Amino acid sequence: GAVVSQHPSWVICKSGTSVKIECRSLDFQATTMFWYRQFPKQSLMLMATSNEGSKATYEQGVEKDKFLINHASLTLSTLTVTSAHPEDSSFYICSATGPNLGYSPLHFGNGTRLTVT
């Protein structure tokens, strides 16, 4: 149980275009989702937290107009990288949890490797 599906697993796009990444909870209701970014040989850095039906909370230094997060349902959250540039190339990974946040483990998608040319 507790499967999180992330799509696509990798994407290559041209500079200036937008890319949407989907994160789905397949067998539970994800009331909270977290989006992380990981550069090569570094740790995962939290970008934003989204709760179903409300606006995402972004970490300091993360541009909310560039990284649009939508959590419109209990099973789907999307991250859109708008007007992507080569410096946005990174590994993006989502995590989801149910209403018992704080008392149950978080489950992660398999990540999306974004390359902007």
Added chain:
Amino acid sequence: GIQVEQSPPDLILQEGANSTLRCNFSDSVNNLQWFHQNPWGQLINLFYIPSGTKQNGRLSATTVATERYSLLYISSSQTTDSGVYFCAVLGGGGSNYKLTFGKGTLLTVNP
């Protein structure tokens, strides 16, 4: 926010050796998880262990919440154990929960 420190940053072992990875955190936490990140980037959840001791095959983990640390033990290591091991802690509360990762331990197991 909560600070998470992992040690050692790098570890090289011969197959069959045992090892201990450490995770220190700066404040009380609601939960703690250990992950293994494979070469494809997938995070494999090893343990959800806010306190106490758990074992799963050759791996075991202990968290002493009152002293703010957790240990991951790997016994009889195998080459497939190679990769990065992350400790992540969940702190905050209400709408401010955050799962913060340490910088990881890069484990290399040589045949």
